[in-house]
Amino acid sequence: MTDDITDLSGPGLADLERTAASAIEAMAARADPAAFQALLRLSALVGESLGVNARALAVTGSWAKVAEVAGTSRQAAWSRWSAPGH
Numbered sequence: 803m804t805d806d807i808t809d810l811s812g813p814g815l816a817d818l819e820r821t822a823a824s825a826i827e828a829m830a831a832r833a834d835p836a837a838f839q840a841l842l843r844l845s846a847l848v849g850e851s852l853g854v855n856a857r858a859l860a861v862t863g864s865w866a867k868v869a870e871v872a873g874t875s876r877q878a879a880w881s882r883w884s885a886p887g888h
Contacts (some may be wrong), residue, residue, distance in 0.1 A: 856883035 813821070826844065829837040856868045856879065869879040 850886075853883045853886060860884075 826841065829841050829844075856872075859868050859871070860880075860883075865876045865880045865884075868883065869876040872879055874882075
């Protein structure tokens with residue numbers, strides 16, 4: 803296993819999701835200001851990453867596909883993720 807998530811021989815998406823969820827749950831259980839700060843940083847990273855991934859999905863598919871995956875309307879998906887910083 804490697805740290806490069808683009809390496810197809812590495813962990814699958816389900817494994818990455820479980821690892822991330824486990825780490826987040828462990829931090830959430832701590833009554834620690836440093837854990838809270840780490841969760842805030844991760845929240846910002848996830849928000850930015852959603853936009854990056856939505857735009858990539860729209861390029862290879864469509865905003866309708868992004869909306870379908872997100873469970874929202876095409877207009878709402880485009881409004882939320884079409885440009886960095888939204």
